[in-house]
Amino acid sequence: MSRINQLSEHVANAIAAGEVVERPVSVVKELIENALDAGATSISVEIEDGGIKLIRIIDNGCGMDQEDAVKAFSCHATSKINQLEDLESIFTMGFRGEALASISAVSKVDLSTCMPEQNVGTQVKIEGGKHILTSEVAGVRGTSITVRDLFFNQPARYKFLKKDHTEAQYITILCERFVMIRPDVSFKLINNGKQILMSPGNGSPIDALYCVYGAEVVEQTISVDYTQSSVDVRGFAGKPAIARKGRGEQTVFVNDRLIRSKTISAAIEQAYRPYLMKGRFAFVVLFVNIPSALVDVNVHPQKSEVRFWNDSEVFRAVFHGIQNALKQSDMTSEPSRFSGEPMNTKHKDVSKVGHYLVSEENNISDSKGEKFPAEDSMLASSENNHSMHSAAGKSMPHELLEQNFFQNRNGHEMPLAFNASDFIKVSPTVLPFDNTNRQVEMSVDQPMEPSSESGEPDKDKRIALIELMEARFVGVLFATYILLESDSAFLIIDQHAAHEKILYERLSDRNRSKDYLKAQYLLTPQMLRLTRAEVMLVQAHQERLRELAFDIDLIGDFEVTVRAIPSFARESDIGLLVHEVLQSLDFKNDYLEQDVYHHLATAACKAAVKANDRLDVAEVQGLIKDLVGIANPYHCPHGRPIIVRYEKSDIEKWFKRIV
Numbered sequence: 001m002s003r004i005n006q007l008s009e010h011v012a013n014a015i016a017a018g019e020v021v022e023r024p025v026s027v028v029k030e031l032i033e034n035a036l037d038a039g040a041t042s043i044s045v046e047i048e049d050g051g052i053k054l055i056r057i058i059d060n061g062c063g064m065d066q067e068d069a070v071k072a073f074s075c076h077a078t079s080k081i082n083q084l085e086d087l088e089s090i091f092t093m094g095f096r097g098e099a100l101a102s103i104s105a106v107s108k109v110d111l112s113t114c115m116p117e118q119n120v121g122t123q124v125k126i127e128g129g130k131h132i133l134t135s136e137v138a139g140v141r142g143t144s145i146t147v148r149d150l151f152f153n154q155p156a157r158y159k160f161l162k163k164d165h166t167e168a169q170y171i172t173i174l175c176e177r178f179v180m181i182r183p184d185v186s187f188k189l190i191n192n193g194k195q196i197l198m199s200p201g202n203g204s205p206i207d208a209l210y211c212v213y214g215a216e217v218v219e220q221t222i223s224v225d226y227t228q229s230s231v232d233v234r235g236f237a238g239k240p241a242i243a244r245k246g247r248g249e250q251t252v253f254v255n256d257r258l259i260r261s262k263t264i265s266a267a268i269e270q271a272y273r274p275y276l277m278k279g280r281f282a283f284v285v286l287f288v289n290i291p292s293a294l295v296d297v298n299v300h301p302q303k304s305e306v307r308f309w310n311d312s313e314v315f316r317a318v319f320h321g322i323q324n325a326l327k328q329s330d331m332t333s334e335p336s337r338f339s340g341e342p343m344n345t346k347h348k349d350v351s352k353v354g355h356y357l358v359s360e361e362n363n364i365s366d367s368k369g370e371k372f373p374a375e376d377s378m379l380a381s382s383e384n385n386h387s388m389h390s391a392a393g394k395s396m397p398h399e400l401l402e403q404n405f406f407q408n409r410n411g412h413e414m415p416l417a418f419n420a421s422d423f424i425k426v427s428p429t430v431l432p433f434d435n436t437n438r439q440v441e442m443s444v445d446q447p448m449e450p451s452s453e454s455g456e457p458d459k460d461k462r463i464a465l466i467e468l469m470e471a472r473f474v475g476v477l478f479a480t481y482i483l484l485e486s487d488s489a490f491l492i493i494d495q496h497a498a499h500e501k502i503l504y505e506r507l508s509d510r511n512r513s514k515d516y517l518k519a520q521y522l523l524t525p526q527m528l529r530l531t532r533a534e535v536m537l538v539q540a541h542q543e544r545l546r547e548l549a550f551d552i553d554l555i556g557d558f559e560v561t562v563r564a565i566p567s568f569a570r571e572s573d574i575g576l577l578v579h580e581v582l583q584s585l586d587f588k589n590d591y592l593e594q595d596v597y598h599h600l601a602t603a604a605c606k607a608a609v610k611a612n613d614r615l616d617v618a619e620v621q622g623l624i625k626d627l628v629g630i631a632n633p634y635h636c637p638h639g640r641p642i643i644v645r646y647e648k649s650d651i652e653k654w655f656k657r658i659v
């Protein structure tokens with residue numbers, strides 16, 4: 001039974017009229033929207049020559065019967081609305097009944113469609129608006145629509161298309177945005193025969209974010225989840241470290257529609273004002289949901305703008321949503337943002353960001369949303385920023401908002417977060433480093449093993465150790481990081497990681513461990529209250545505990561007396577140590593020898609100097625001496641780095657002493 005109706009002249013005239021097909025990306029957008037409206041859970045987009053030669057969209061949606069498949073190409077033919085009032089409760093992307101008519105008027109379209117549980121489908125061919133064929137085809141559930149030779153009958157329009165790769169880039173970015181907006185749908189994009197995007201479609205917004213932007217952006221974003229009045233704001237707010245030069249990475253969806261909105265852009269800008277310098281724009285993916293009666297979607301021919309009945313309510317919800325998220329986050333950048341390299345290269349950088357990026361003015365005086373001096377001027381102020389031209393002055397397609405990052409964008413790489421003229425670049429090397437002072441490409445997660453078989457550091461690393469031994473003590477930062485200077489570098493040592501590693505190496509060396517595993521008897525035995533399970537472990541492992549230099553007696557159902565602990569441990573850590581060691585034991589009595597070392601390492605970790613323990617100069621000297629004496633002083637037993645090194649020359653560059 002036919003679902004598509006011809007809109008009355010009255011309704012048709014009231015629909016925002018204008019150009020629907022501007023370039024290949026507009027065709028892709030319309031066809032994806034149709035597939036989504038058809039309830040597809042899997043959408044494949046295939047393009048050739050930037051979509052100019054071919055665009056093929058295949059979906060597994062509801063399909064059409066033969067009558068509708070033909071009707072679908074008429075002007076103002078839609079199954080989505082009947083009367084104008086339907087727009088007030090619209091849940092579909094389409095409503096004008098214009099897209100297929102417009103597309104088929106300027107290209108050669110071949111549509112095959114089949115409804116579920118039908119054996120026979122329909123094929124319809126239209127070229128330049130002329131109906132060529134309607135026939136039956138074998139039924140495959142869903143719709144496949146192929147659009148060839150866009151603007152073949154409109155040479156003037158054809159001339160305005162950009163190079164194939166630019167058009168393909170627009171389409172890629174559009175598809176990425178659909179991945180974000182509909183994590184429950186699996187999208188595939190094939191460009192000139194090569195698959196370049198495939199989303200899992202598992203419904204997880206984080207997985208969608210990961211699929212589009214990669215792990216590093218996921219790490220650098222904060223979740224936004226906020227409701228104010230009738231406005232619901234969800235999504236991801238980027239930390240300042242991944243701010244951009246343009247608004248290209250501000251993606252806003254209103255009721256699942258990709259739109260641009262001055263109100264929302266202004267609210268984002270205000271919320272980030274304390275964190276970003278002028279000219280920097282936050283990375284934001286925002287889903288704003290608002291009752292459909294409070295938003296007018298019928299204001300733009302390409303449906304890329306909406307009008308809110310209450311702008312300030314939307315402004316406040318977005319502003320507070322982002323502001324709350326930012327306040328709750330520590331704004332600490334993960335190592336990697338200031339390298340000035342594309343974001344998905346291996347990182348080498350560490351930096352605190354927020355404090356460097358405070359702009360001079362923050363005129364938001366009231367966090368409760370009562371008064372926003374900037375709100376009054378938001379439309380005017382955002383006007384300038386909403387130019388449809390890129391920084392390079394090039395005109396951008398309407399649908400993609402202000403994507404002036406296109407020029408920089410290369411595949412999935414993001415544009416650079418900052419450039420050298422704006423911020424210092426911080427490029428530490430996680431030791432070990434080589435003697436030419438080149439940076440070593442090394443992930444901090446990558447455990448560093450001694451490079452020679454004997455376990456001795458190689459020549460370069462010995463040089464690094466000599467530098468460490470000869471370095472001068474500068475101070476201790478945050479009661480956690482030991483600061484040292486050598487003639488050519490600034491070194492930072494994580495005192496906890498260092499101590500942990502020293503203990504670990506000593507304890508796991510069978511011969512030396514004897515010294516450290518001597519029991520130290522306590523002047524006053526300590527009572528500990530354990531859980532039932534722990535008491536059972538103490539009973540089961542008396543002997544093993546003695547080997548580990550503990551002397552523990554049961555004195556009640558849940559109590560023990562601790563008489564001795566390993567000599568490396570401190571009395572103040574007894575409770576912690578015992579719980580730790582018991583946790584690493586289990587009820588099986590068949591120990592492997594190396595388990596002992598594992599338990600010791602765990603215990604060592606707990607016993608090690610904590611971050612925030614203030615060390616005096618003598619203790620620092622002792623720690624460094626011990627550190628230099630072990631085979632691998634670079635990573636703690638968990639693989640975290642112990643020493644980070646900044647080149648003196650790099651520091652001089654930050655301050656423009658040298659270039």
Ligand SMILES: Nc1ncnc2c1ncn2[C@@H]1O[C@H](COP(=O)(O)OP(=O)(O)OP(=O)(O)O)[C@@H](O)[C@H]1O
Nearest residue numbers: 034038063072078079094095096097098099100143
């Ligand atoms: N992939 C599809 N699967 C099922 N039905 C489709 C598909 N594409 C289009 N249709 C049907 O064809 C009709 C016309 O599509 P068209 O895109 O021209 O208009 P619309 O989606 O209703 O409105 P708009 O012009 O705003 O997109 C739709 O209303 C829908 O019923």
Ligand SMILES: [Mg+2]
Nearest residue numbers: 030034094099
């Ligand atoms: Mg449509």
